[in-house]
Amino acid sequence: MKIKYFAQISEWTGCTQEDFSHEEDPGMQISVRRVLAGLASRHGSIFQERIYNPASGNLQEDVFILLNGCHLARLQGLDTLAADQDVVAVIPVTEAG
Amino acid sequence: MKQMNGKQTPSDPRYSRQVGLPEIGPAGQLLLGQKRVLVIGAGGLGSPLLFALAGAGIGRITIVDSDTVSESNLNRQFLYRSADLGLPKARLAADRLREYHPDLSVVSVTELLTDKNAPELIASHDLVISAVDSLQSRLLINKYCCRYGRTLVDGGVSGFSGYAAVIEPGRTPCYHCLFGVRENTPSGPSGVLGSIAGIIGSLEATLAIILLLGLENPLDGEVLFFYAKDMSFERLKIMRDPDCPHCAASGQREAEQTK
Numbered sequence: 001m002k003i004k005y006f007a008q009i010s011e012w013t014g015c016t017q018e019d020f021s022h023e024e025d026p027g028m029q030i031s032v033r034r035v036l037a038g039l040a041s042r043h044g045s046i047f048q049e050r051i052y053n054p055a056s057g058n059l060q061e062d063v064f065i066l067l068n069g070c071h072l073a074r075l076q077g078l079d080t081l082a083a084d085q086d087v088v089a090v091i092p093v094t095e096a097g
Numbered sequence: 098m099k100q101m102n103g104k105q106t107p108s109d110p111r112y113s114r115q116v117g118l119p120e121i122g123p124a125g126q127l128l129l130g131q132k133r134v135l136v137i138g139a140g141g142l143g144s145p146l147l148f149a150l151a152g153a154g155i156g157r158i159t160i161v162d163s164d165t166v167s168e169s170n171l172n173r174q175f176l177y178r179s180a181d182l183g184l185p186k187a188r189l190a191a192d193r194l195r196e197y198h199p200d201l202s203v204v205s206v207t208e209l210l211t212d213k214n215a216p217e218l219i220a221s222h223d224l225v226i227s228a229v230d231s232l233q234s235r236l237l238i239n240k241y242c243c244r245y246g247r248t249l250v251d252g253g254v255s256g257f258s259g260y261a262a263v264i265e266p267g268r269t270p271c272y273h274c275l276f277g278v279r280e281n282t283p284s285g286p287s288g289v290l291g292s293i294a295g296i297i298g299s300l301e302a303t304l305a306i307i308l309l310l311g312l313e314n315p316l317d318g319e320v321l322f323f324y325a326k327d328m329s330f331e332r333l334k335i336m337r338d339p340d341c342p343h344c345a346a347s348g349q350r351e352a353e354q355t356k
Contacts, residue, residue, distance in 0.1 A: 006331060007258035007324040016329070062287075064276070069336040071275065089333055091322070094255040095276075096287050097142045097230035097294070 001086045003039065009063070009090050012046050013039075021084055032065065033057070033078035035088060051090060062093045106130075111198070112154055125310050126154060132309045133157040135218055137210055137238055138228030139190040140164070141173035141294030142252050142301060146228060148176075149302035151194045155309070157202040158194065159222060162187040163209040173291030210237060220245040226305055227251040228298065232276060239264065239272035243343035248308055252301040255287045257325040259297035262316060263304055266347035269318040274338040293325055 003018050010016045020035055022028045036052040036059075052059050057078070059065065065072045066089040072080055082088060107116050107126035116126050134155050136143055139162040150158055166174070166181045166189065176190050191205035208214060219225055219241040227238045227249060235251060242249040242264065249264040251272060264271045300321070307315060319332040339345060 004331075004333070006322045006333070008256055008326070010324070010329075011326060016331070066333070066335070069270075069334045070338075074338055091333075092255065092258065094253040094258055094260050094322075095230065095232055095235070096254050096289050097138050097140050097228050097252075 001035070001082050001084055001088060003035070004087060004089045006089065006091045007094070009051065009092055012050050013043050020088075026084055029081040029083050031078065032067065032072060032080050032082055032088065035082060036078070064091055064093060065089065066091065109154070109200075111152075115153065120310060120312060128311070129154045129306070129309055130156040132224065133159070133222045134305060134309070135159045135161065135222035135225045136228060137161045137225065137234070138230065139174075139176060139186045140170060140228065140230065141254065141289065141291065142228035142298040143186075143190065144174045144176040145295045145298035146226060146302035146305075147190055147194055148197065149299060150226075150305065151198045151201055151203075153302075153306050154198075155201070155306075157204070159204045159206060159218065160187045160190050160194075161206040161208070161210050161218065162190070163207055173289065173294040210234065212237070215241045216245070219247055222247065224305055224309060225249045226301055227272075228301065235272050235276070240343050242266055243271055243273075243347045246347060250301050250305045250308070252297045254289045254293045254297050257290055257293060258323060259293050260320050260322045261297055261300040261304060262320045263308065263314050264344075265314060266344050269314070269316075270335040270337040271341060271344035271347075273343045274341050275320065275335050290325065293323075296323060296325075 001020055003020050005013050005016055022030045037054040040047045040052055040054050050060055051063050067080055067082055068087055107123035112126050115121050132155050134150055139160050164186050165183050166177045166186055176193050181189055185207045187205035187207045191203045194203045225242050225247050227235055243266040246266050252261045319334050322331045
C-alpha cells in the first residue's frame with residue numbers, strides 16, 4: 001500500500017510517500033495499527049515519539065490518519081484493515097488561524 | 098464616478114487590473130460588488146484575506162470576531178498595530194478596511210459565533226470564510242453552512258504548514274467528514290510562522306473570489322496542503338461520509354431541489 005506523509009510529517013520520515021506491505025503475504029490485508037508499528041520500526045524513535053508509539057498503541061494527539069480519504073475514526077480506528085492497493089495518509093492537525 | 102445607487106461600478110480605476118482579466122471583465126466586477134461575504138475570524142488568516150476581498154471589490158463584508166488584540170497576534174495579524182492592544186479585532190478590522198476602500202460596506206460583529214447568532218449570520222451571506230483557530234468553531238460554522246447550503250472556504254495553519262479547502266454542502270465532503278470525528282484535541286495554541294498565515298489566508302481569499310465569480314471550484318473535494326520547508330503543495334481527495342449528520346442531509350435537499 002501507499003503511505004503518504006503531509007507537511008512536517010514528511011520531514012520526520014524523510015520522504016513524502018513510501019510503500020508498505022504485509023511481510024509474509026503482500027496481498028493480505030493488515031490493520032493500520034500493524035502498518036504503523038511496521039513504519040515505527042522502519043523509521044525509529046522519531047516516528048514513535050511524534051506519530052505512533054507501538055508500546056502505547058496510541059496516535060499522537062496532533063496527528064490523524066485517512067484511509068483512502070476516509071478518517072479512521074469513521075471506520076474501525078487503528079484496527080481498520082488496509083489492503084495492498086489502499087492509500088494511508090498521515091496528516092498533522094492544523095487548526096490555528 | 099465610483100458609486101451608483103450605493104454600489105460600486107466596474108469603471109472604478111481601482112479595479113482596472115482585474116477587470117482586464119477575461120475571467121472577470123465588467124460583468125464579473127459588478128457581480129463581486131453585489132456579493133455578501135461573511136468572514137469569521139479576523140486574526141492571522143483574516144488579515145490577508147480581508148484586504149484581498151476588499152481589494153477585489155466584494156460589495157459587503159461582515160467580520161465576526163469576539164477577540165481583542167494581544168501582543169502575540171502581531172507577528173502575523175497585520176490588520177493591527179501595537180497601539181491597538183486590548184481593542185476589539187472585528188471593529189478595528191472593519192475600520193482598517195474602510196480606510197483602505199471607503200466605498201465598501203463593512204460590518205463588524207464583536208460577539209462570539211454561537212448557535213444563537215450563527216444561523217442568521219450565515220444564512221444572510223452568499224459565501225462564508227472560516228479563519229478561526231479551533232476545531233469547535235469550524236464545526237459550528239460547517240454545521241450552519243451545511244444547513245443553509247452556503248459554500249464555505251476553510252483554512253488552517255500550524256508551524257510551517259497550512260491547508261485550504263472548499264466545502265460545497267451536498268456536493269463535496271464537509272468539514273465534519275474530514276476532521277469532525279477526530280478523537281484528540283491538541284492542548285494550547287500551536288506555534289506558527291506569521292507568513293504561513295499570509296499564504297493560507299491569501300489562498301482562502303483567492304478561492305472565495307473564484308467561487309463568487311461562478312468559476313469552477315479548483316479543489317473540488319480535495320484539501321490543499323502547503324508545507325513551507327520544502328515549498329510543497331499537495332492535494333488529497335477526501336471521501337464524503339454518507340452518514341454525515343451535516344452534509345448528508347444537504348445532499349438530500351439538493352437532490353430534492355433538482356427533481
